[in-house]
Amino acid sequence: MIGVYRALFLQQFQVMSQYRVATFLYALFSFIRPIIFLAAWLAVAESQGGRVGTFSRADFVGYFVITIFVTHFATSWDFFEFEWEIRRGTLSPKLLRPLHYLNYAIVNNIIWKLMTSVAVIPVAILIAITFDARFQTEPWHLAIGIPSVLLGAALNFMSGWVVASAAFWTTRVHSVVTLHQRIGFIFSGQIAPLSLLPGPLLAIAYALPFGYVLGVPADILRGGHDLPTALALVGGQVVWLAIAIALYRTVWAAGLRQYSAVGA
């Protein structure tokens, strides 16, 4: 399997290096949205004497800088492409190879994140310095927070593919994936730190998987939780990931039975 991944990495690197400008422009998505929300929250904080709840101006900068990193590493959108794989007929040859389809998506994700990090990391550091970000991060936050980002990435990836597998039934799955993303947008901690959500919304965010993708790892990394809370939230990530994997296996197997190879 190492050989397969090495070859796929090289192939995907070659493909992406063909489209350097497009790759760079897509990377903008990772930090444009957090910057917009940072600007909005800074304005709110200014109007309320420099604080909103437990967040000072510097805390907001710290949170959204970390959100840039977490958004970049934990979100993926290659499942938007899935319906086109079916419609263009490019899924079929992949299904007939002795390698599970998901491996291609995993490699695409990793190589994309690595290549675009070159653009995202300096921008995030620049914002942190310019706006005087405040972090309360201790070493143990990093020790738990980094695995938490990886769990968030895996959860976002697997739950996205559960939704994208609807393409076996509907073919035009873009709207379904977009709806999934938009719900995540509200409950994942992109608009606001989870702890600033009103009570009912906060309860929903922790009851659904979305908060565990971005908000939980971002809060752990900025030092916003004590150890027991952080461990409990990571436990929640593990549970949701296990559910997403089980759901994916079921939906994918059912989808393959349904697959009509329309584009091929």
Add this chain to the structure above:
Amino acid sequence: MTDAVIEARGLTKVYRVHERQEGLGATVRSVFKRTFRDVPAVTDATFRIEAGEVVGFLGPNGAGKTTTLKMLSGLLYPTAGEARVVGHVPWRRNGDFLRSITLLMGNRTQLVWDIAAADSFRVLQEIYRIPEERYRSTLAELTELLDLGPLLHKPVRNLSLGERMKVEFAAGLVHAPRIAFLDEPTLGLDVSMQSRIRRFVAEHNRRSGTTILLTSHYMADVVALCKRVIVIHHGRLLYDGDLGQLALQMAPYKVITVALRDGAGSAVLDELGTVVSRDEAQVTLRVPREVVAERTARIVRDLEGSLTDISVEDPPIEEVIDRVFAGEKLPEAMAT
């Protein structure tokens, strides 16, 4: 009969399709209430193919050829029936099974568009776990047969359709599959490239013993490559057997074309066969096979003064197949 590498028994596929009448009203109604119809694509297909055979799968558009190939290659689950391909149930897509087959579809690409084919081949080498030495020798052989040398290091998007098809063949065969399903492999290619691909398929089959199941709308592909054909129409198998025998039974005549100076004496020909076309200088007639020699001799003798040319040919295979598709009944002994 123990060497069958492909066995299908009662293979059936029914698609459920959404149906809607034309017009705004029907469109609005279909938003709220969908109506579906079951469309049988393949019905009760039963056949077996021995190792090393090259079998042509013939049928008009929508006959069920591609659906059958997709079921046998494991892409589609059948609605009913069974199949074994190299001992595996195809739609379980077991790893050993997938390493034993390839499905090549004309006008469909499995190569990555933006990079050189050679790079995609390396990925395939890893996916199919092909040892380096075998990979090199297989690729060298494919390169020689398909004249791939100048093509391997160009991005696939820069290749012409014919060049791309050659590279697709190499990609599909680099893991040396035991079974190759070829679906319209010469679609859209010019005559010269079609001929090249045909020669390649024949030579590859001769060298490697790969079993080939081929669909094509170009009868020349089938005539050049397939001794045996399976004819399918409206999802049902109509014939499974020798191509020459099918032609003999469905068209028990030969076509004699006679060229005459100024058309003189052409009336004599009406008595010697069924005239199918006539113009000033040329008459074409059908003559039963058993009397072809005698009628040809009579034409030469009776029209000696005005005859400028004569040819005796089998009817074109397209005509034979057209007659099968048009619903002409096969002789009972030949029908599946």
